[in-house]
Amino acid sequence: MRNSITTTLFPALAAVALAISPAAAQHQHGEGEHQHKGSEKSDASMDMPGHHMKDGMPHFMNEGEHATAVEAALTSYAAAAAENSVEGMAAHVLQTDDFTIIEGSHPNWGWVDYRDNHLVPEFESEDITINAYAYDDFRISATPMIAYATFKIALEATVRGEDVERKRMGTAILIRTPEGWKIRHLHTS
Template sequence: VTFGLALPLSACSGANEHMGSKQTVEHMDDGHSHTETTAPIEANMSHEAKNVEAVMSNYSKQITAKDLAAMEAYVLTDGEEFTIFEGKGTNIGWADYRDNHLAPELANEDLVFTKYDFIDFKTFVDGNIAAVTFSIDAAYNYKGKEASHVGHGTAILKKVDGKWKIAHMQT
């Protein structure tokens, strides 16, 4: 699911050049009509939103797999480019989050995730920046007890060298 800014076409620079074809469509046979535009930009945004959602989905699957190296492929890793706010906790930089939060948690033999999926995406893409809200569907075993959790999160992604990378998450 994507959402965007509700701007009149006249507010967009070069809108008439890039927005595709227009047609008038009568609505409900009651005499009034709307002008509809088939927009290549919207199709491209939908494609980019799908790419963003694939990054989020693939990242979450690596939590179940306990694969830190694979997770790293989906985040900004330099210095403090990546941040995460999780509950009351804050980690600044991928190395901080990886080494001080994820590694100890995933090394805990008493904790086994059977499912950790980001789902129900609502995605907004504007150029090389994307924001996405999502639900977290988790199931796990902790010290022999089965449990599940549904939560929510928000992420900001940045497109770098043609690839979407997670810059920030709040879960």
């Protein structure tokens, strides 16, 4: 299982790290400013609509159609969690062993592990009732293929008869699939 994580998650993280190099991080622009003087696409696989290159590396966009779609996917995922809907949450994640999640300090490796050993027992527990769960204040960087996001998390729940309210932070890595943007990795703490 760990080899699967090493071979699937780390390359995605490496792509993110390369894409946010100081050169790429210094160059920000809005929609409509798609030409980079002196910048040439170095790989035919990168020649796709909406993909931007800067100094030969993928250039992440902070706005536009991909960032908007990523925010929608994460917002819908959180709304499904607020409704205790495992099926609704599943619609927004990779339902494979490639999905990873860390809540606080507890990891789950793969969708089945998270669904069966975390979500279902929590949603069926009489000790926990989720009253509200939402993500907001997004910071999203996206190419047409991969995106990462940070966001604030607001949780209101009743735990063993006591009302609790928590403000947390989250980080997500998403990939674009033929079915739309899917969460590959989620860290909430």
